[in-house]
Amino acid sequence: MDVASEHSTDHDAHHGPAKGFTRWVYTTNHKDIGTMYLWLAFAMFLIGGSMAMVIRAELFQPGLQLVQPGFFNQMTTMHGLIMVFGAVMPAFVGLANWLIPMMIGAPDMALPRMNNLSFWILPFAFGLLLLTLFMDGGGPNFGWTFYAPLSTQYAPPSVTFFIFSIHLMGLSSIMGAINVIATIINMRAPGMTLMKMPLFVWTWLITAFLLLAAMPVLAGVVTMMLMDINFGTSYFSAAGGGDPVLFQHLFWFFGHPEVYIMILPAFGIISHIVPAFSRKRLFGYSSMVYATASIAILSFMVWAHHMFTVGLPLAGELFFMYATMMIAVPTGVKVFNWISTMFRGSLTLETPMLFAIAFIVLFTIGGFSGLMLAISPADFQYQDTYFVVAHFHYVLVPGAIFSIIAAAYFWLPKWCGRMYDEKLGKIHFWWSFVGLNLTFFPMHFVGLAGMPRRIPDYALQFADFNMISSIGAFIFGTAQLFFLYIVVKCILTGEKAPACPWEGAEGLEWTLPSPAPYHSFTVPPKFED
Amino acid sequence: MDARTQRSLVWLVLLPVAMFGFGFALVPLYDVFCRVTGLNGKVNTSPLAMPVSAKVDLSRSINIQFVTQNNANMPWTFQPLSTEMEIHPGADSRAVFRVKNVTDHPMSAQAIPSISPAEAAQYFHKIQCFCFNQQHLAARESLDMPVIFYVDPELPDYIHTITLGYTLFDVTKLAARAN
Ligand SMILES: [Cu+2]
Numbered sequence: 081m082d083v084a085s086e087h088s089t090d091h092d093a094h095h096g097p098a099k100g101f102t103r104w105v106y107t108t109n110h111k112d113i114g115t116m117y118l119w120l121a122f123a124m125f126l127i128g129g130s131m132a133m134v135i136r137a138e139l140f141q142p143g144l145q146l147v148q149p150g151f152f153n154q155m156t157t158m159h160g161l162i163m164v165f166g167a168v169m170p171a172f173v174g175l176a177n178w179l180i181p182m183m184i185g186a187p188d189m190a191l192p193r194m195n196n197l198s199f200w201i202l203p204f205a206f207g208l209l210l211l212t213l214f215m216d217g218g219g220p221n222f223g224w225t226f227y228a229p230l231s232t233q234y235a236p237p238s239v240t241f242f243i244f245s246i247h248l249m250g251l252s253s254i255m256g257a258i259n260v261i262a263t264i265i266n267m268r269a270p271g272m273t274l275m276k277m278p279l280f281v282w283t284w285l286i287t288a289f290l291l292l293a294a295m296p297v298l299a300g301v302v303t304m305m306l307m308d309i310n311f312g313t314s315y316f317s318a319a320g321g322g323d324p325v326l327f328q329h330l331f332w333f334f335g336h337p338e339v340y341i342m343i344l345p346a347f348g349i350i351s352h353i354v355p356a357f358s359r360k361r362l363f364g365y366s367s368m369v370y371a372t373a374s375i376a377i378l379s380f381m382v383w384a385h386h387m388f389t390v391g392l393p394l395a396g397e398l399f400f401m402y403a404t405m406m407i408a409v410p411t412g413v414k415v416f417n418w419i420s421t422m423f424r425g426s427l428t429l430e431t432p433m434l435f436a437i438a439f440i441v442l443f444t445i446g447g448f449s450g451l452m453l454a455i456s457p458a459d460f461q462y463q464d465t466y467f468v469v470a471h472f473h474y475v476l477v478p479g480a481i482f483s484i485i486a487a488a489y490f491w492l493p494k495w496c497g498r499m500y501d502e503k504l505g506k507i508h509f510w511w512s513f514v515g516l517n518l519t520f521f522p523m524h525f526v527g528l529a530g531m532p533r534r535i536p537d538y539a540l541q542f543a544d545f546n547m548i549s550s551i552g553a554f555i556f557g558t559a560q561l562f563f564l565y566i567v568v569k570c571i572l573t574g575e576k577a578p579a580c581p582w583e584g585a586e587g588l589e590w591t592l593p594s595p596a597p598y599h600s601f602t603v604p605p606k607f608e609d
Numbered sequence: 610m611d612a613r614t615q616r617s618l619v620w621l622v623l624l625p626v627a628m629f630g631f632g633f634a635l636v637p638l639y640d641v642f643c644r645v646t647g648l649n650g651k652v653n654t655s656p657l658a659m660p661v662s663a664k665v666d667l668s669r670s671i672n673i674q675f676v677t678q679n680n681a682n683m684p685w686t687f688q689p690l691s692t693e694m695e696i697h698p699g700a701d702s703r704a705v706f707r708v709k710n711v712t713d714h715p716m717s718a719q720a721i722p723s724i725s726p727a728e729a730a731q732y733f734h735k736i737q738c739f740c741f742n743q744q745h746l747a748a749r750e751s752l753d754m755p756v757i758f759y760v761d762p763e764l765p766d767y768i769h770t771i772t773l774g775y776t777l778f779d780v781t782k783l784a785a786r787a788n
Contacts, residue, residue: 190614233681258621266613296625300632312786315636318721319680319778326639330632393727 096598105200108192109598110177113199115495117174118488120202122564124166125481127210129557131159136519136553138536139546152536153221154213160224164342165249166206168476171484172345173198173256176284178495180260182589182596183278185269185605190262198255205248212238223534225335228316228327232308239309243302250299257291260284269588271607275366278587282369283348286376287341293380294337301330325390332383340379342476343443344372346483347414350436352587353490354418357433358425359584364417371410378407388459397456404454408447415444430582431505435486438478438513446474449524464534467527473520485512485563492567493581497595498574504566511559518552665699666762672770673760675704683779684712685746687720690753698762701736706775708744709751717784718744720775729771732761740775743784 097103097112104116134155138146147155177195181188189195212219217236220226231239264285268277277285304315304327314320316327347368355362362368384392384400392400418440427433449471453459462468493499522545527533531542538546580590588607592600673696675689686709696702710716720740724730735741739754746752760771 191618254625258618258625261621262614262617265617266611292621292624293628296629297632297635300629304633304636312783314783318776319719319780320783321721323640326636329639330635333632333635391727 106196108188108196110181110189110192110195111495111596111598113189113195114174114177114179116199117170117177117202120199120206121167121171121174121484124162124170124206126560126564128159128162128167129560131155131162132553133557135159136550139538140550141547142538142540142543144537147536149536150218150221153223153534154219156534157220157223157226158209158213161209161220162206163476164224164338165246166202166209168342168480168484169249169253170202172284172287172342172480173253175280175345175349175484175487175491176256176260179491179589180263180281180284181267182494182592182600183281183587184264184267184272185588185601185607186263186267187599187602189259190266191259194255195259198252198259201248201252201255205245205252208241208248209245212236212241215241225331226305227331228305228308228324232305232316235309240306243306246302247299250295253291253295257288257295260288261292264288269601269604269607275369276607278348279351279362279365279368280345280348283344283351283372286372287344290337290341290344290376290379294334294341297330298334298338301327301334304330325387328387328390329383332386333380335386336383337376337379339472339475340375342480344376346439346480347372349483349487349490350418350439352585353432353436353486354421354440356490356582356585357430357436358422358427360421360425362417363420363423364413367413368417371413374410375407378403378410382407385454385456385459388456389463401454401456405451408451411447415440415447430489431500431502431509432486432490434506434509435482435489438509439482439486442474442478442482442516446471446476446479449474462527464532465527466523466531466533469533470520470523470527473523477516477520482512488567490582490585491589492570493577493594494589494592494596496571496574497577497593498570499577499581500566500570500574504562504569508559508563508566511562512556515552515554515556515559519549519556520552522546522548522552664762665697667697669766670695670697671760671764671768673702673704674770674772675706676772676774677706678774678776680776680778683718683777685710685716685718685777687775687777696760698760698764701757701759703755703757704773706739706754706756707751708746708754708777710746710748713748715745715747716779716781718746719778719780720744721778723774723776725772725774726768729760729764729768732764733771733773734759734761743780745784 097109098106104112107113134147135152138144138152177189180186209219215236215238217238219236219238220231220242222230222235226242264277264281304313307313308315308317308322314322316322316324318324351362351368382400382404384396385404388397388400422437429437449467453462453468453471489500489505526538526542526545526549529542531538577594579593581594582590588601588605589596591605672693674693675691677687677689679685679687686707688707690705690707694702694704706720708718722735722738722740724733735756735758737755737757739756744752744754756773758773
């Protein structure tokens with residue numbers, strides 16, 4: 081049973097986790113920290129999700145029913161902030177913590193104490209952010225993009241807390257990224273060259289560089305806001321010689337790489353799951369690596385596609401339009417590779433594979449609507465409509481979120497040593513799939529017909545589609561409570577899982593027993609390709 | 610922590626620190642970029658010496674339009690004395706704007722210029738402008754403010770109309786803080 085001892089010679093490795101609450105506060109173990117990240121992300125996902133439920137309940141019918149417009153604005157803003165910074169990003173960091181050391185044959189992350197710090201900053205950051213909802217004047221109400229001067233001159237007094245919490249999350253992400261890079265660069269098992277690394281490791285390495293380059297710019301932007309609000313500078317205030325458009329340039333210089341921070345690790349996950357359930361090697365490994373790297377580089381050259389209507393010069397409109405469309409090329413390579421991997425494979429459709437296939441199909445739909453938005457003359461019509469909302473939800477929900485759920489099902493046996501209930505997993509998939517498409521597909525139509533985003537009320541002709549969206553949202557929302565039930569049931573009473581429960585899965589993590597011992601790979605494993 | 614990790618840590622910390630600095634460096638860079646290229650209708654907000662060689666091009670005339678607006682809750686009245694004029698490229702021209710502080714207390718204001726079409730911004734030169742300074746007016750005081758400018762004869766010939774817009778900002782608090 082205790083196979084851990086096979087891998088460990090020094091006596092330190094024999095002691096298990098400490099007992100009680102302090103285990104979690106003081107832990108430097110990558111598995112403990114990964115677990116905490118994942119549970120925090122899941123809690124945030126439910127909180128952000130309930131805000132979405134408030135939004136959809138208000139939009140169920142035209143007119144104002146349930147909430148005041150001011151509160152509605154706080155809900156849309158907080159929903160975006162919580163989902164981006166609280167759910168998706170920590171979930172990926174949690175997966176990185178759990179999986180990267182096991183995938184590269186390392187005993188832990190390179191900087192375990194910093195790892196502890198970078199997690200424990202987060203509950204305080206989000207605590208502060210959520211507390212703003214109860215302060216005088218309410219929480220942030222200026223949209224998750226917090227454009228100046230909405231977020232400076234016209235912001236509620238709680239904006240300073242918002243700025244501080246963004247600083248904290250940024251710090252946490254940067255420390256997490258430093259840790260990931262230091263681990264991958266220095267701690268790979270002998271024989272694992274860069275081009276033999278599993279793709280989840282590769283995509284996370286590139287994501288970590290994006291984090292290191294983009295998050296400090298965000299920290300700079302909120303620092304400038306802080307100074308404009310409290311210290312009389314005029315970065316974004318035209319009265320003092322500043323420029324509000326500058327805010328948008330700086331924000332999106334961070335913001336576009338940020339969207340790839342939220343999708344590149346997902347590409348990695350899908351590149352593990354699709355081959356496993358196709359019982360084939362991944363098609364085009366090296367092209368996957370190069371495609372990921374080129375997406376990352378391009379992501380710093382396209383930011384103004386969010387700003388086509390601010391009055392860019394013609395040359396700018398054209399440059400950002402073509403540069404944006406170029407991203408479709410490496411993304412297309414990836415989709416092609418996944419489909420080629422499935423082609424003539426012996427496919428089985430377990431829950432992780434269902435989510436992975438839905439990822440490929442629905443993410444591609446989101447990619448195509450992104451291409452439509454990239455056409456700058458057309459964007460003048462789409463800007464700030466529900467079409468944009470449909471687009472980024474199609475890349476984030478069946479993109480980032482589905483990949484995280486797929487990863488959870490795929491590696492859950494490794495994490496807790498038990499299998500989830502396959503039948504319930506499939507029900508969860510179809511429940512989510514139907515809810516998701518009901519919610520977001522009609523948004524394309526109302527958007528093209530001219531319904532603006534971020535409004536609590538709308539013209540009567542949009543009523544039917546909005547009602548469908550709201551019903552879909554309630555279906556999707558309850559499906560995620562069901563997911564919580566499935567996970568808890570798996571942890572408590574799931575069947576015992578073998579070391580490798582998936583016939584076609586490859587990788588060092590599957591050579592460890594399930595559940596993975598508290599200390600693994602204290603002696604580097606032999607890596608053979 | 611082994612020596613390799615320590616070495617990586619050095620550049621892994623330097624990179625985000627440098628990027629934080631880069632974010633701030635983008636502020637002047639962005640400004641310089643807009644000013645040099647004349648994009649975004651940004652115009653020089655410091656006086657320009659009249660070049661000696663500027664010849665007046667009597668063969669064309671340009672229609673200059675003036676628009677004014679108040680930012681947010683700025684209570685002053687702010688109007689050009691005439692809303693448009695015909696000028697020849699290269700010739701000195703003068704326009705006057707009238708402001709009045711309609712409130713019962715002293716206030717300070719700053720006008721921010723903008724030019725459209727944006728392509729014309731780099732050909733529009735101000736020799737003297739009230740937008741180079743703040744205006745401080747006592748309660749109920751009014752003031753006529755001139756702008757003296759010329760349009761570069763190099764202005765592309767498909768541009769026939771240039772609009773000079775000013776937005777008036779209340780900077781009473783900023784001015785008080787500066788003193
Ligand atoms: Cu973008």
